[in-house]
Amino acid sequence: xxxxxxxxxxxxxxxxxxxxxxxxxxxxxxxxxxxxxxxxxxxxxxxxxxxxxxxxxxxxxxxxxxxxxxxxxxxxxxxxxxxxxxxxxxxxxxxxxxxxxxxxxxxxxxxxxxxxxxxxxxxxxxxxxxxxxxxxxxxxxxxxxxxxxxxxxxxxxxxxxxxxxxxxxxxxxxxxxxxxxxxxxxxxxxxxxxxxxxxxxxxxxxxxxxxxxxxxxxxxxxxxxxxxxxxxxxxxxxxxxxxxxxxxxxxxxxxxxxxxxxxxxxxxxxxxxxxxxxxxxxxxx
Ligand SMILES: [Zn+2]
Numbered sequence: 217x218x219x220x221x222x223x224x225x226x227x228x229x230x231x232x233x234x235x236x237x238x239x240x241x242x243x244x245x246x247x248x249x250x251x252x253x254x255x256x257x258x259x260x261x262x263x264x265x266x267x268x269x270x271x272x273x274x275x276x277x278x279x280x281x282x283x284x285x286x287x288x289x290x291x292x293x294x295x296x297x298x299x300x301x302x303x304x305x306x307x308x309x310x311x312x313x314x315x316x317x318x319x320x321x322x323x324x325x326x327x328x329x330x331x332x333x334x335x336x337x338x339x340x341x342x343x344x345x346x347x348x349x350x351x352x353x354x355x356x357x358x359x360x361x362x363x364x365x366x367x368x369x370x371x372x373x374x375x376x377x378x379x380x381x382x383x384x385x386x387x388x389x390x391x392x393x394x395x396x397x398x399x400x401x402x403x404x405x406x407x408x409x410x411x412x413x414x415x416x417x418x419x420x421x422x423x424x425x426x427x428x429x430x431x432x433x434x435x436x437x438x439x440x441x442x443x444x445x446x447x448x449x450x451x452x453x454x455x456x457x458x459x460x461x462x463x464x465x466x467x468x469x470x471x472x473x474x475x476x477x478x479x480x481x482x483x484x485x486x487x488x489x490x491x492x493x494x495x496x497x498x499x500x501x
Contacts, residue, residue: 218282219256221290221312221342221439222381225415227256228288231433231489234258234417235482236294236354236443238265238274241471242450243281245478250287252479255486258290260441261310263301264355266293272308279309292344294441295354297328299335306339315380318346322370329378344439345380347371350419352391357444361395362388368407375412382415382439387432389420392444400428402435409436417441422448426488433492442485446478453477 224232233250237243237259250257259278265271275291282289292312293305297320302313315332317325329345336343348366352358366385375383385408388400409416415438421429422445429440457470 217285217288218279218309218311219288219290220340221258221292221344224256224258224288224290225382225438228438230492231437232256232258232290232439233482233485233489234260234290234292234439234441235446235485236260236262236441237278238262238447239450239474240274240277241474242446242478243278245475246446246482247281247285247289248475249479249482249486250289251285253483253486253490254287255490256288257486258292258312258439260292260294260443261305262294262354262443263296263298266301266305272304275305275308275310282311283309290342292342295346299328299331302332302335306336306341310341311339312336312342312344312381314344314346314384316346316384318349318384318386322374326374326377329380333378333380342381344382344384344417345374345378346384346386346419347374348386350384350386350389350391352420354391354443357392357447362390362398365401365404366408368404368411371408372411375414380414382417383412384417384419385437387418389418389424391420394423398424398428400424400432402431405432405435405437415439420444421485422446429488430492433489440485440489442482445485446481449477449481450474 291310295316317328351363417439421440
């Protein structure tokens, strides 16, 4: 059942794993894993994919996947400042948007999130904002360097002013691959969680060691985004599958393999969320 991101966050007992899906096989693999493991989840629609050829079809495919699932599933248009793009996605049935004004001056970021919230409210949809900036490309792994962290005091003021449903934080995480092992700043994360009274999200989870993801969840991260790892698994499998001799030009077999590989990769993150203690619970070592 398709639900707003806020409803999915409420329905989940732990953090909500969220996966960028560029293809039908990825959507199918993620949904299969989520249903097998009983995990309310979020399907992420990349704005670059939505804006490109077949983008509306992809959005409708993700919406249909959520509709047909017995689990609460959200569909979110990811990072954008474009209110028209948000409206187009909401018209097609997405249940959340990420109004990402993290590269804008503070006041403009607030203004963007307020406008997005007003728009999303008409559709009963949720809004995720970002303060501080998570560097790197969402679509390509480029080994981005860590940028400026989210300021906890500014975060409190930001939330007061525009009240998003969820806020993405920059605490040592980047989009894409990490040039060296990431070290999340848990002191900053704790201070943000203390000062800003809302659910937090972690972007760039691919490549962060499990122990650090678990600690982030314990400290207040209620949603985490996975993209690079699903792309890596998909492309490495595709390179192998489509290079093997296939005299009958059979397509279904390789596509099923891609669904299976995506299912396995998504399942590992869903299991990580399920094994993570809730906020304030003691962390097992
Ligand atoms: Zn992101």
